[in-house]
Amino acid sequence: MKHKRSLLALPYVGWMALFVVAPIVMVVVYAFTTAGFEPTASNFTGMGTYVSIFARSFQLALIATVICLLIGYPISYVMAKEGPGFQRVATVLIMLPMWVNFLLRTYSWMAILENNGLLNQLFDAIGLFDLINGLFGTDLTYFRMIRTQGAVVLGMVYNYLPFMILPIYSVILKLDRSLLEAAQDLGANSAYVFRRVIFPLSLPGVLSGVTMVFVPSVSTFAISRLLGGGTHMMLGDLIEQQFLGGAYNPHLGSAIALVMMLIVIVCMWVMNRFGQGEEQAVVL
C-alpha cells in the first residue's frame, strides 16, 4: 500500500530531476570546466573583481526584504484579525497586480518614475517644485527617481511584497486561538500577547516570506535593468552579461551563479537556525 502511494510522487520526482536537479548539475559542470570542457577552477579565481557587485546585490536585496517585512507584517496581522469579508477583498487586492505580467508592471514603473513621468507631473501640478524653488532658491523641475538604486529597491518591494504578506497572513490566521486566550487569561495585555505569543508563532511565516522576497531580489536582472538603467550592475545583470553579452562565456556565468547560490543557501541556513532557536524558546 505504502509503495503504491509513493508511485504518485513519481511525476513530481521526475519533474524535479529534469528541471531542477539536472540544470544544477549542468551549472556545476559548466562552472568547473573551460570552453573545451577541460576541468578547471579558473572560473572562480577571478571572482574577486566582482566583490562590489555581490555586495551591492545582497545589500539592495536585504534593504528590500526589510522594507517588505516592515510593510508586510502589519498588513498580514490586520488582515488576519479582520472578518472573512475583509480578508477576501484584501487577498484579491494583494493578488491583483500579479495577474498582470511582471515585466509590464515594471515597465509601467518606468513611466511613473521618469523625469517627465506621472509622479513628477503630479508634483509639478500641485506646485511642489515652485514651493521648493521658492524656499531654497533652486531651479528644480523634476526629482531624479528613475535609474537610481532607490528605484531598484522600489521595484523589488513592489513586485515581491505579496510574497511576504501571504505566508505571514496564512500563519497568523491558523494560530491556535486558545493559546491567545490562555495568555490573556493569565493576565497578559495585548502588547505582551503579541510580543510573546503571536510574533514568535508567526516566525515560520516570516521566514518563508523573507526567503521568497530575498532570493528573487538577489538574482533579479529585469528590475535592475529597467528601473536601475544599468547604472548599478547587480548579480543578475553580471550573469546575464556572460551569456548574452559580447563575450559568450557560460562557464564563468555558471561559476558566478553557483557562488551566488551558495551564498544564498548559507544565508538561509543561518536564518533558519536563528528561527528554530526562537521557536524552541517559545516551547520552553
Added chain:
Amino acid sequence: MKKRTALALACTLSASLALSACSVERVDGTSSPDANASSSAASDGQRVLNVCSWGEYIDETLIDEFEAQTGIQVNYQEAPSNEELYSRLQTGGANFDVVVPSDYMISQLIEEDMLQPLDYSKIPNFEKIADRFKNLPYDPENLYTVPYTWGTLGIIYNTTMVDEPITSWSALFDDTAAGNTLLIDNSRDAFGIALMYLGYSVNTTDEAQIREAYELLANAWDRGVYQGKVMDEIFQIMEGGNAAVATYYAGDYLSMLENNEDLAYVIPEEGSNWFVDAMCILKDAQNVDEAHEWINFMASTDANLRNMDFIWYASPNEEALEMYPEWYEETYGEPLDLELYEIMAAPQEVLDRCEAYLVLPQDIRTLYNDLWIQLGT
C-alpha cells in the same frame, strides 16, 4: 529517503544523457536529417520553415503572403540581439533555418562554421541587390548571405533640450546634456562610439586604444553624464522627453519621430557605424529548400518596398530603393519627406564616412566584456 535520492540522481543522469545525445546528433547533422525533421511536422507532408529575426523587423503581411503562395508554414521567431541569437544557437534546442544576423555576427558564424553556402541559382532575386551591398568584408566572396536591410548608427537628440544642433560624438562625453544622456547598452556600440570620437577604428585590436576608449566612457560615467544604459527602453524615454541625447539606429529614430517631433538625428562629423543585416541559412538547417524560397521571396522588390515602408530600415534592393519615393506617393497620396528618406537610406557620401563592424578576436571580445562590466561597478 536515500532510495529516493538515488532515483532522482538516476533520472537526472539518464535525462541529461538523453539530452546531450540529442544535441550531439543535432549539431553533427550527419545522421539522416529526415529522422529529425519529424519534429517539424514533415510527416503529414506540411512544408515548414523556421525563421529567427529581430523584433518588429518585418511587415507581417509578407509572412501570410509567402505562406499562401508556397503552402509553407513559417514559424517566425524573434531574438533581441545578435549576442542572444548566438547564445541560442550555441546552447542548441533552437532549430532555426534562416537567421538575419548583423555583419560582425555573420563573420563570427562563418568563422565558426555555423552557416552553409547558399545556392544562388535558387535565389534569382539576388541580382536585384545593389552591388555595393555584395561581397562586403563579412562575406568577401558572398557565398553565405543575402542582405536584408542596412542602416546607420547615430545620435538622436531632443532639439528642445540642447542649446545648439549636435554635430560631434563629443556630445556624449562632455556636458552638452550632462545627466540627460543615455548610453547604449551594448558594449560593441558603446566602445565603438568612444573609439570613433578618439579617431580610432571601431575594429581596432590595439588594447591601448580600447582602454583609452574605456577611460573616456568611465570618466563621463563618473561625472554623471549618463542617466543610464538602455536598449529598447530608449523608445519610451526619448518619446516622453525624459532624456536629451542618445545613440541608436536610424530606422528606430524614424519610429520615435512619429511620436515626438522634437527629436533630431545626426551622423556625427567623425563618422559612425553602418551595418548590414543579412539572411543566412544555418549549417544544420532542416528545411533548406524552403529557406531558399523564403530568402528569394524576401529579396524581391515588392517585399523590400513593403518591408522598408513598415520597419523604416533601408532596403539593399536597388530597384526598391529607387522606387520607394514614388511608391510612397502612390500608396499614401502624399510625397515622401526626402530628408527622412536620406536618414533611412543614407547617401553614399555619408556611408563613406562610416565604418562597418568586423568580428573581433575572442580575447578582445573578453576585454570588451570585462571593461563593460567594470563600467557598471
